[in-house]
Amino acid sequence: MKHLKLLIMLLLFSLTGILTIAQEDGQVCVRSFEDRNNNATFDANEPLITQGVGVNLMDASGITIDSKLLDDSPIAAQGMVCFQQLPMGDYTVLITSADYSAVTLTSFNALVVAGSVPVRFDFGGKLISADLDTSTSTNTPTTADSQASAIQGLLFGVIGAIVVMGIMIMVGMLIYFGVFRRRLNRLTALQGTGSYRPVTGPMPAYQQPGTGSMPVYRETPPTTGSMPPVQANNPLLNRDPNEGSPPLFLDEDTDQMGTVKE
Numbered sequence: 001m002k003h004l005k006l007l008i009m010l011l012l013f014s015l016t017g018i019l020t021i022a023q024e025d026g027q028v029c030v031r032s033f034e035d036r037n038n039n040a041t042f043d044a045n046e047p048l049i050t051q052g053v054g055v056n057l058m059d060a061s062g063i064t065i066d067s068k069l070l071d072d073s074p075i076a077a078q079g080m081v082c083f084q085q086l087p088m089g090d091y092t093v094l095i096t097s098a099d100y101s102a103v104t105l106t107s108f109n110a111l112v113v114a115g116s117v118p119v120r121f122d123f124g125g126k127l128i129s130a131d132l133d134t135s136t137s138t139n140t141p142t143t144a145d146s147q148a149s150a151i152q153g154l155l156f157g158v159i160g161a162i163v164v165m166g167i168m169i170m171v172g173m174l175i176y177f178g179v180f181r182r183r184l185n186r187l188t189a190l191q192g193t194g195s196y197r198p199v200t201g202p203m204p205a206y207q208q209p210g211t212g213s214m215p216v217y218r219e220t221p222p223t224t225g226s227m228p229p230v231q232a233n234n235p236l237l238n239r240d241p242n243e244g245s246p247p248l249f250l251d252e253d254t255d256q257m258g259t260v261k262e
Helices: 002-023 128-139 143-191
Strands: 026-034 054-058 064-069 080-086 089-096 100-102 107-112 119-127
Touching (some): 026 107, 054 080, 064 080
Antiparallel strands (some): 026 080, 054 064, 054 089, 089 107
16 A cells, blocks of 8 residues: 555656646747748748847737847757747747848737647748848939930020020010100101201202302402592581580680680
8 A cells, every 4th residue: 555655646746747847848939031022921942031030029918028039049040039948828929120121920929838839930021231222223313314314404404595585585575666666756756847948959050259140259349439528617527515515614714615715
């Protein structure tokens, strides 16, 4: 009986250990690959990613219980990061990468149960530098394109300048004919009228002196016949200029100015 009880106790301890090992034998793994055709599926011709990927493991309450890098994984050559000996329960796997842009999902829910096979998720990414090179080569204009754009811009500028000059010339002509031309016509009309009459008919012929009806010019004036002779007995010459005027002096010797009494 004593040996039987001991055997039963050993069997119970063995079962308990087996159950404990089974409960802590859960495993969650992430495999990373370069998804070159962007189909979110690992194809045979696509390479595995061996670095530049980080994986965080969180429990059901959202607390991060473990974090690993693909660079430090012992099975990184296979693109794998694994979390081993996990208790049964719900987990969340969060994948991050600074070198690859995700093509697949970056968050997964994992359920670990007793006796289940390891849970594995695939992460497909595309190298960010390759995307940048593609976008740069697509968006960067070539030298020929730059020269063509410069020539096109120059042609548009010349055409625009010609159009503007043509419009300015037309506007100037309209202003000239509409305003200044009328004023010039009015000034010309006013200047063309006045009190002077135009000379019409033939000019008279020039006549030499001494011919025709014009008198002949004499160099010496006539000596006779132009002025009357001076008469000596003219009464006006013998008249006293003071005649009829009051005497200026009362002297007995003089009675008139300029005459002496005899």
